Amino acid sequence: MNTPARILLADDHEIVRDGLAAHLRMLGDFEIVHAWSLATLLAAAAPPGCDLAVVDVHMPGMDGGQGLAALCSAYPALPLIILSGAATLPHAGEWQCWPSVRAIIHKSSPMSQLRAAVDLALARAPAAPPPLPGPWGDADALSALSPRLAQVAQAVAQGFSNQQIADALGLSEGTVKQYLKDIFRSLGVTNRTQLALLLHRRG
Structure with a gap:
């Protein structure tokens, strides 16, 4: 009889862990282990350990x-x-290059994306390369942005809030919001995550 794969779910919100556990149990015969901080994550990963960890980057101690x-x-x-x-993960490009990382998934993504990542990870498939921009996003339009819009775009991709950008560039927060709308429209993206990915792929 095969031993169920052990999946470690690490998130500091119990309702998120329970929801993910329920979905995963629908996908296969998995044993679910819970963690809610860096300390509990490291303890749960200790031998005999787990076959896969699904980890939220924003937990106590992380x-x-x-x-x-x-x-x-x-x-x-x-x-x-x-x-x-x-909304943004400034270090996503770096994390994607780590050998352990099989996928980086936003919580708003469809469950099918998590299922595919789980299947590949448990099969010990090599990590997929960072996703290329899909039908959204025009990387060539980046060079057409004005210097000020380019500054705002880079700051957003690095994870700065609108208020932080306004303070750094001597602008009002309302002006930053308007600039951001102009940037989204010019580049063909709809949110900060897509903007960050587009800039990352352009280098």
């Missing part, structure tokens, strides 16, 4: 990429799917 780096360093053979609800 400190962004430092918590992920600690997990990957301690358990380099543990496949990792990064899950986030943040």
Whole structure:
């Protein structure tokens, strides 16, 4: 009799973990292990460990990429799917290059995307390359942005809020919002995540 795969779900919101666990159990015979902080994540990943970890980057103790780096360093053979609800992930390009990382998925993504990532990770398939912009996004239009719009676009892609951008550039927050609308329209994107991915792929 085959032993069920053990999937570690790490998120500091219990309702999110329970929802993901319910969906995963519909996909296969999985044993689900829960964690809600970096400390509980590292403890749950310890031997006998798990076959896969699905990890939210914003939990107590994670400190962004430092918590992920600690997990990957301690358990380099543990496949990792990064899950986030943040509008932007400034370090996503760096994380995608880590051998442990199999996918980076936004919480608004369809369940089919998580299912595909889980299947590939449990099959020990190599990590997929960072996703190319789909039907949205015109990378060539980046060079046509004015210097000020380009500054705003880069700041947004780095994870700065509208207020932080306004303070840094000496603008009003309303002006930043209008600039952002102009940028979205010019580049053919609809949100900050798509903008960050577009800039990342353009380099």
